[in-house]
Amino acid sequence: MDAAMSNEMLAEKLSFEAFRDQVLRDYRLAFQSREASLLGRKEVLTGKAKFGIFGDGKEVPQVAMAKFFKPGDFYSGYYRDQTFAFATGAASVPEFFAQLYANPDRAREPHSGGRQMNSHFATPFSDEKGNVLDLVNRKNICAGMAPTAGQMPRSLGLAFASKLFRKAESLKNLDTLSHQGDEVCFCTIGDASTSEGHFWETINAASVLQVPLAIFVWDDGYGISVPRKYQTAKGSISEALRGFQKKEDTNGLLIYKVKAWDYAGMCEAFEEGIQKARDKHIPVLFHVEEVTQPQGHSTSGSHERYKTPERLDWERKWDCIGKMRAWIIDNMLAEDEELIDIEHEAKQYVRNCRVEAWDNFLNPIREQVLQAVNLVNALAETLEEPDSLLQLLAELKNNREPLRRDVMKVLRRSMIMHKNGSEAIRKYYEQLRDENEKLFNTHLHHEGPGAAVAVEPTDLSYAPDAPTVNGYEILNKYFDQLFASNPLVFAFGEDVGKIGDVNQGFAGLQEKYGENRIFDTGIRELTIIGQGIGMALRGLRPIAEIQYLDYLLYGLQPLSDDLASLQFRTVGNQAAPLIVRTRGHRLEGIWHSGSPMGMIINSLRGIHVCVPRNMVQAAGMYNTLLASCEPGLVIESLNGYRLKEKLPSNLLDFKVALGVPDIIREGNEITLVSYGSTLRIVMEAAELLEGLGVSCEVIDVQTLLPFDTGHLILESLKKTSRILFVDEDVPAGASAYMFNKVMEEQGGYRWLDVSPRTLTAKAHRPGYGSDGDYFSKPGTEDVIELVREMMAE
């Protein structure tokens, strides 16, 4: 060491060295990522992978952004962010290739077990039992998704949770979930995707709520082929957003404009902006301009078709990696030779990773091929005319890139062609079938003790002098007890806070438990759902309210694309136990009496759909969902709030078993299956039919997802031999679903004496007024007439 060097000079030299190291580390990473993009595209073009979408052109912004992503933070972005995933350690290059090949081995592809397209990363948020992990000491990547701007709504919730952790007294000591709300949600989006309503609704809500959300817009001027001028007002998202800009005495968000090739400028802006988001909970947007896309949008097309030669030329000149390289040399941080070495090493590293990932993908399949070939060969040797089988085998043997399906095809065809093939073939086929089922078909729901269907039900109990109260009062008393006992529960939505929801379920509870527990939101169903998803991901137990069932449509996209697929697409590594509370079925007119249950259950596989007949049952369903780690939708009956119900003494303990129907009236001549409000009509009809000499058994299915898992309806049908499904959805909506479940899955057709029927609403929505209702929805007389027709058949 130079004795003449002062401490100050030494420190300066060390800090310069550290700075230089960091810059070179970032450069190496950016270069590796570029190489991964280049090789990734080749893998698709040579047929090794099906589709590829890459982060080339976005590398330098992402190494800069990753510097400020701390343990405890959350990322919710899109498919361009492989560099960020590498830089934060959330993903490795071999994992990147494993995902590109769709390797279902979770040890190799832990993000989605081969279920997601490439660059859709995810880190674990919960364990196998459904318990939330320590999220404070890890970098959290929320499972990626392909729908443009689909990442926005839940980003709001991920950021909003920090606000709650900082402010809500009830959350003060949850050290593994938050460090006093210091966590920032990093959210990325492409320039064209900012045209989506999701973006604007999120921006507005974040600006109103003042949450630590940092949005990075990668502005490469195109959404596939459509240029910015068709996408964004004034051709600039930061200009278009000016009205949202926070001023001294207003809410709003901070807006920064940076250039994608300006490494130093971005580091500076990101550091400042993120710090403000973290410390002060101010949302911030970084408009990252002059981003390029060297290989075009994806492997599905070529950008020469829509970019001019001038634009392509400009993109080459302003490539962020080239610019960073020049900046390093200009600032004398490294010389050309050192950078060449780094580049060479980086290329070699990525090539090795690719080879390793491909071998890891193919080797287990090669073993399957070998075994299948041996078994089928053995069968062929016993045949007099083995030609067609041998031809099938030859195809498999000559396939240089076989897939699991190719092996299955040969095994199954040999069994089809030759009466079950051989015992050994059948055995091996069954073994692979079971293995593949585990790889490809699991985790629509939680598969451990946190599953909602695993929750032990608890019976109702009543005090001898139990009072009879209005339905809404049952819920009000229930929520009161719930908020007193569970600090993780929050309720929010339109008119939920101050007035305690439009039907008074939460009346008086905001005053009692505070504005941080029960609160109003803007009219924004999409981001109410997103807010709930993000909060649930962070270990809270949100109850997000959609004021009327008809308006669930506004929030359906994140429910379907994000929440319903979350466990499946992370192979159980992430769960968001959001409860969506809403009210529906009969009321008045086109938009307040809907019951689009077919649409709902068909778009929400992966979410429990509960259709309680009254408010006591609803409370029991909330309890069951809260005892699990899974999401659910509870649709209360709009016309049930003022109906009288007996008040149970164990409202907080009572749990309804999901997927278990209730026989609410016993009978032996016909089974009437229904749910929710319609049950009241069915019950009235059953009463009148009794007087007409027909004995009806009425079954409340209670939950549509899951549906009668113990086949209780079948047992009723065995007794009655007649069945009618009644609901107020459109024809062949949820009634067709119930019909299918009982006839096909339960084998109900074998017990029928007369043809089974469905009774539904008309295909159109009901007109306003009681006559509109009467002539559109099924009524008591409709049930009676149809039952009598069936009895006479």
Ligand SMILES: Cc1ncc(C[n+]2csc(CCOP(=O)(O)OP(=O)(O)O)c2C)c(N)n1
């Ligand atoms: C809701 C939806 N619509 C359309 C698509 C098809 N699509 C995928 S990417 C894309 C363009 C996105 O452009 P941009 O947001 O600018 O991101 P970039 O790919 O340029 O980074 C489109 C239209 C989609 N994935 N989701």
Ligand SMILES: [Mg+2]
């Ligand atoms: Mg773009």
